Amino acid sequence: GDSVTQTEGPVTVSESESLIINCTYSATSIAYPNLFWYVRYPGEGLQLLLKVITAGQKGSSRGFEATYNKETTSFHLQKASVQESDSAVYYCALGQSSGSWQLIFGSGTQLTVMP
Amino acid sequence: EAAVTQSPRSKVAVTGGKVTLSCHQTNNHDYMYWYRQDTGHGLRLIHYSYVADSTEKGDIPDGYKASRPSQENFSLILELASLSQTAVYFCASSDGTGDYAEQFFGPGTRLTVL
Numbered sequence: 001g002d003s004v005t006q007t008e009g010p011v012t013v014s015e016s017e018s019l020i021i022n023c024t025y026s027a028t029s030i031a032y033p034n035l036f037w038y039v040r041y042p043g044e045g046l047q048l049l050l051k052v053i054t055a056g057q058k059g060s061s062r063g064f065e066a067t068y069n070k071e072t073t074s075f076h077l078q079k080a081s082v083q084e085s086d087s088a089v090y091y092c093a094l095g096q097s098s099g100s101w102q103l104i105f106g107s108g109t110q111l112t113v114m115p
Numbered sequence: 116e117a118a119v120t121q122s123p124r125s126k127v128a129v130t131g132g133k134v135t136l137s138c139h140q141t142n143n144h145d146y147m148y149w150y151r152q153d154t155g156h157g158l159r160l161i162h163y164s165y166v167a168d169s170t171e172k173g174d175i176p177d178g179y180k181a182s183r184p185s186q187e188n189f190s191l192i193l194e195l196a197s198l199s200q201t202a203v204y205f206c207a208s209s210d211g212t213g214d215y216a217e218q219f220f221g222p223g224t225r226l227t228v229l
Binding site for chain 2: 004036038043044045046047048051091093100101102103104105106107108
């Protein structure tokens, strides 16, 4: 079936360090999967961080980047230098632009950035 | 102003009682969704709707009903709440058109069943 697996948390890094959160997916029933990273800050709902709908392309937002790699079925989230304000839960998600437009989520990765 | 709101934000319910969670969106979206999240798991789809007065089952519908009386409102109903339904519930809306399936989420409702 369709599924998403991401780095299990919690992850703790120091401010200005680099970050990578791994995400791999299986899209057996989705012909052209869309890939997303959502972020949830404390007390808030999930909000879209970045998206890529075409294999081989890279999405970026707020210093975060992720490349849609169809060969390795991966969509890892990276940032060169994290800030304390990046502390949040990050979710990788898989979706399709048809049918129910449902999203399939990974389990989330709790990130804490130490000052 | 928040485009997807949920009420209540938290609730404690007794086993066997009835619980109704409400969601309201001002995005003018056709699609609305209810997800639950348990510790260590991703969000899982319970029910969704793509038009008023119609709902569809998601991946884990057992023990839940949904109601979509208008485009803006979508409720999740637990007729007989059980301990296993303790979780955080998220509502979301989506346009259902365009090139990608972005969803917009509410802040979540933390439900504790005792």
